[in-house]
Structures are given as structure tokens and as C-alpha cells.
Amino acid sequence: MPDAALAELLLSRIRDVPDYPQPGVVFKDIAPLLADAAAFAALVEALAARVAALGAVKVVGLEARGFVLAAPAAHAAGVGFVPIRKAGKLPGPVHSRAYDLEYGSAVVEVQQDAFTPGERVLVVDDVLATGGTVSAALDLLRQAGAEPAGVVVLMELAFLAGRSRLAEHLGDAPLEALIEV
Numbered sequence: 001m002p003d004a005a006l007a008e009l010l011l012s013r014i015r016d017v018p019d020y021p022q023p024g025v026v027f028k029d030i031a032p033l034l035a036d037a038a039a040f041a042a043l044v045e046a047l048a049a050r051v052a053a054l055g056a057v058k059v060v061g062l063e064a065r066g067f068v069l070a071a072p073a074a075h076a077a078g079v080g081f082v083p084i085r086k087a088g089k090l091p092g093p094v095h096s097r098a099y100d101l102e103y104g105s106a107v108v109e110v111q112q113d114a115f116t117p118g119e120r121v122l123v124v125d126d127v128l129a130t131g132g133t134v135s136a137a138l139d140l141l142r143q144a145g146a147e148p149a150g151v152v153v154l155m156e157l158a159f160l161a162g163r164s165r166l167a168e169h170l171g172d173a174p175l176e177a178l179i180e181v
């Protein structure tokens with residue numbers, strides 16, 4: 001499916017929820033997209049294609065909505081999946097990083113043995129807002145020895161300028177958004 005047609009299909013299945021989870025935030029609800037088999041399949045196919053194109057050998061998903069996209073994309077691309085989770089959810093030695101996002105702050109973690117040294121990994125998430133979450137993820141996966149092959153998000157909220165905040169964390173890795181608003 002051409003990029004523009006895919007973007008139109010995906011955008012048509014994302015619902016704006018004003019003042020959620022706090023006043024002033026317009027929440028991008030992907031539940032209708034996930035519930036639509038054809039739209040979800042097209043999304044997973046597009047993400048899986050980026051795995052091969054960017055030479056990634058694993059897909060990293062960001063809890064929780066990132067998991068819903070990253071795990072099927074990894075499976076479709078025939079590569080492994082690694083979770084980055086909110087603090088306290090992963091057993092064994094972990095690397096941790098605190099960060100701020102559009103409507104709060106959190107700590108994320110990855111298991112220290114998640115990657116072999118230099119392994120190229122693709123980071124997948126649903127929404128890029130301020131960029132805090134993906135910045136923390138990139139720092140974490142480098143700390144764990146992986147090499148970011150790229151970041152792909154379903155939707156970039158360009159007015160929040162996450163892309164510029166991310167630049168120093170990305171290095172040479174590309175940031176791609178299937179939809180930009």
C-alpha cells in the first residue's frame with residue numbers, strides 16, 4: 001500500500017480524546033485501529049518492512065502500547081522482540097533510566113543481557129510526543145550494548161518537537177513516523 005494511503009487509513013482509525021489523561025492533553029487513542037483487522041494488519045506489515053530495510057536483528061518495544069505494535073512486527077519480520085518496561089517489572093540485573101513525558105514522568109528498564117554487543121535493533125512505539133520516552137529507550141539500549149538501527153513510531157505529534165529533542169540520542173539512526181500530525 002502506498003505510504004499516503006496507509007497514513008490515511010491509519011489516521012482514520014485513531015481517535016482524539018480531549019483532556020485525557022489530564023486537562024490540555026489531546027490523547028491519541030489507537031484502540032479503534034487495533035480493533036480493525038485490516039488496519040492493524042497493514043500497520044504491522046509496514047513496521048515489519050522497516051525491520052528488514054534498516055537491517056535490524058531485533059525489535060525493541062516500549063511498554064505498554066509499544067508492545068502491541070513491536071511484538072507482531074518482530075514476529076512478521078522473523079526477528080526477536082525485547083521489552084523495555086516500566087520500573088520493577090523485569091527480573092534480574094537491569095539498566096534503568098528516568099524520563100519525563102507529555103503528561104508525567106517514569107522510569108524504564110531493560111535487562112542487562114537483552115542484547116549481544118553491537119546488535120542492531122529497531123525501536124517501535126505508538127506515539128512520539130515530547131520524545132522523552134524514546135530518548136530514554138535509546139540511552140538504555142546503548143547502555144545494554146545494542147546499536148540503534150532506527151526508531152519507527154506510528155504517529156509523531158510534530159507540534160511537541162520531540163524530533164529535535166531526540167536528535168542527540170539518535171546518532172546516525174533514522175527516526176520515521178508513519179503519520180505526522
Ligand SMILES: O=P(O)(O)OC[C@H]1O[C@H](OP(=O)(O)OP(=O)(O)O)[C@H](O)[C@@H]1O
Pocket residue numbers: 062063064065066100101102103106125126127128129130131132133134162
Ligand atoms: O514522547 P513522550 O512525551 O515521551 O510520550 C510518548 C509515550 O507516551 C505514551 O506512553 P505511556 O507512558 O503513557 O504508556 P502506555 O503505553 O503504558 O500507555 C506513548 O505510548 C509513548 O510511549
Ligand SMILES: Nc1ncnc2[nH]cnc12
Pocket residue numbers: 025026027028029101102103127129130
Ligand atoms: N497525546 C498523546 N496521545 C497518546 N499517547 C501519548 N503519549 C504522550 N502523549 C500522548
